[in-house]
Every structure is written in structure tokens, then in C-alpha cells.
Amino acid sequence: MFGYSSSSLECNRAVYTMKHYDLIVIGAGAAGLMCAISAGKRGKSVLVVEHARKVGRKILMSGGGRCNFTNMYTEPENFLSRNPHFCKSALSQYSQWDFIDLVNHHQIPYHEKTLGQLFCDNSSKDVVQILVKECSDNGVSIATQCQVSSVEQIPTGFKLLINDQRYEAGAVSVATGGLSIPSMGPHGFGYQLAEQFGLDVIPTSAALVPFVMGERWMKKSRELAGNSLDVVAEVSNTSFREAMLFTHKGLSGPAILQISSYWQPGSAVHINLIPDVDATSWLIEQKSNAPKTQLKTVLSSKFSKRMASYFIDSFDNRIDSQKSMADFTNQELAAVGQSLSEYTVYPETTEGYKTAEVTLGGLDTNALSSKTMMVKDIPGLIFIGEVVDVTGHLGGFNFQWAWSSGWAAGQHL
């Protein structure tokens, strides 16, 4: 087995002679490390087991290497779950302000990028170092390159097979994360455990993920790859106003990632390409202000020239873009306006877990106490973080769920 040094991100060889812990945490990601810190601060003996060589790998790769570690405006409404109330207890026990206090305590520089999203000034490593230092200060042992292969209930708690050796714990915290980025190693152990213990798992799917568009759409749109614009993207009454990016496979950018969590295969995504104005009124106003100007030129004041021609070509009602504004009837302009404010696309699919930031679905929260994150019928068995059916919006909310659920679990052992 390998132990973890708080001073570096490398492993130290160390043998864990202790075979019984108050708590064994499976997974040294954001949720698992926070759970270990929370329990360690309360004097519990804690071992965190991580199959990879490094802890906090998703933290390290997050936020483009700067980790969007929380969001100042975190509210329960920022989370998707079959039970939208489930996240409230954990979020109130450990809020974004608690994590910000921790970051301040460790004197890590950070900034708000946009919409309350807090990022490290320097590197995501700063966040991992905070967690490792807190673990070390609170007597938590971390074993990397160790895989938990089985968990069974025994009269005193649980017995676990870790790299084929038997360990025991009064409580086990399953913090194994979701299915995104399959190249990061074996996934799905948390869901397997849920099934083994007879707990329901809400079907999982890739979320916060780019859309792949069909060949016909791509044929017309490929040349726009790399262009982005501010839009409102909507799926069944949920909408997000952020940037949308044309890619070589389809559509991406924050607005698209956000709406992907609400999209069902086969359904439409409605996009307002011109969110600040009523498109029809604006076009009619342009007609009276500049009657001799071509529609294409008018649209070029809001979009790049290439995009303006693209949108005109892609409208369902074919439009002669060379015509002067004065030659359009108001009815025709209303049709153009509607096409701009209700641009509709039917994604073929998403890019899937390969590029998804998170996994939608997971352990059904019905099985858990929202206060303790413990399985109601199996004392000592805990599920936290992304493996649970609670998924945050883009913008630091997923880490906040990991911190909050991890902390809450550690407080009630």
C-alpha cells in the first residue's frame, strides 16, 4: 500500500498496520477527502482508499487547471435530482461560505470569473493541497494505488477487501464519483455497491456535455466551428443565458453544457440568438431607420458576417438576403425575428461520458437520510458526492455538492 504525503502530491510507501477504522472512505476525490476531514476533526480514525496514484485527479483537471471550486450564489435550485429538496440539508450544514473560509484560512488566492464562479488564481493543485493538509492535520490516513474490491456487512460494521487484504470499519463512505472521463480508470463501483445492498440507482447519463449534430446540419454549419455568441438556450421551460460555441462536431459552450443536463434524446433545443432585444421589433425599427440597407448588413450589426449569412440560409422560410429592408413586409420581418429568437436544433446525441463533466442520476436519494447521507436501513453505509442522484449546474456547484455532502456525512458518525 502507499501512503500520501501532505507536503507533495507524490506517494510515500507506508504500510497500514491498523486493520480497523471508525470510517473507511472509498475514493479520494472532493467528496471523499472532505468527508474524511470532517470525521477526522471529530476524532474518528479514518482511512481514505484511492485506486489511482494521485488523489483529487478531477480537482486537478477541473476549471481548465484552475478549479472552479464553488459558486457564491449556490442555492438548492442549482441542482438536479429526482428529489429536488434532498440537497438542502447538506448545503445548509456546509455552505459555499464555509468552503470559502477554508480557502481563505489556507491563504489561497482566488477570483470570481463570472456569475459567482470562484477559481484559483494559480492552480487547482492549491485546492488538493488544502485537502491533503487538512487530512494530515486531522490524523486521516490516505492510501493510494489501493482498490476496494468488496464491502460486506458484519456485526461490528463492515469488512472490506483492499488490494486483497481484509480491513474493517464501523462505517464506510462510498465516494467513488460518476462515470465521466472513462480513461481515468475503473468506474461504477459505487453503483455496484448500491445494487449489492439492494438500493435503487436512477439511470445514469452524461451531463454538462457538448451536443453532436447530424451530418445534414454539420454540412451547413461546419464552417462556423470556433465561433461563439451569447444566447439563451431552452429545453422544456428551463433556460440558461451564456455563450454557445460552434464546434467541429456540433455545439458546445456553457449555455449548451448547462442545457444538456435537461435534454432528452430526440427532443429539440430552442435557442434565442438575440437575447437582448425583441427581434421582430428591432428588425421593423431597422426597416424604418435604414430602408435601403440589406437584411444581411442589418444582421451583421449583431453577428459576424459569416454567422449572419449562415442564419439567413438556415431559416426554414427561405429569405432573399439581398433585398433591402424596405422591400420586406412586416410579416416577413416577424418571421425572420422569430427564426432568430426561436432557432431550433435537434441534437443527434451528446459527446457522452468521454467529455462530460458529470453524471446525471445515481444512487436514489430515497434510500438516504439527507442530514447524514447514511442509508436509512443500513447504519454506517454512506454515499456522498457525484455517485448520488444530485447533479449541479455548471459553475462550481458540483464541487460544492461534494464538499457539502462529504462534510455532512462526517459530522454524524
Ligand SMILES: Cc1cc2nc3c(=O)[nH]c(=O)nc-3n(C[C@H](O)[C@H](O)[C@H](O)COP(=O)(O)OP(=O)(O)OC[C@H]3O[C@@H](n4cnc5c(N)ncnc54)[C@H](O)[C@@H]3O)c2cc1C
Ligand atoms: C474535465 C472536468 C472539469 C470539471 N470542472 C469542474 C469545476 O470547475 N467545478 C465543479 O464544480 N465541478 C467540475 N467538474 C465536476 C467535478 O469534478 C465532480 O463533480 C467532482 O469531482 C465529484 O467529486 P467526487 O468526490 O464525488 O468524485 P471524484 O472526484 O470522481 O472522485 C472519486 C474517486 O474515487 C476513486 N475510486 C473509484 N472507485 C474506486 C475503488 N473501487 N477503489 C478506490 N478508489 C476508487 C476514483 O479514482 C476517484 O479518485 C469537472 C469534471 C470534469 C470531468
